[in-house]
Amino acid sequence: MVGRVLLWAILGLLAWWLLRPNRKVAAPPRGPAASAATVAAPEAMVDCAACGLHFPASEAVRDGARLYCCAAHRDAGPRRGA
Numbered sequence: 263m264v265g266r267v268l269l270w271a272i273l274g275l276l277a278w279w280l281l282r283p284n285r286k287v288a289a290p291p292r293g294p295a296a297s298a299a300t301v302a303a304p305e306a307m308v309d310c311a312a313c314g315l316h317f318p319a320s321e322a323v324r325d326g327a328r329l330y331c332c333a334a335h336r337d338a339g340p341r342r343g344a
């Protein structure tokens with residue numbers, strides 16, 4: 263009697279263990295959170311040499327070593343006194 267209960271308990275554990283990996287694949291707990299963190303991670307920010315605006319480096323308009331927020335500010339040149 264006890265042996266039969268143990269057998270069913272082992273079979274139940276086995277079934278649970280076999281089904282568990284499928285659930286992990288269906289709903290990865292860290293996948294979305296990790297990608298969200300990657301998206302939320304801020305990229306390098308730089309200051310416009312003309313107006314001082316803080317903006318992402320990927321949007322920078324370059325003029326030698328100086329960075330500007332837009333082509334108009336690049337044409338205007340660096341801020342006076344800076």
Ligand SMILES: [Zn+2]
Pocket residue numbers: 310311312313314315330331332335
């Ligand atoms: Zn600017």
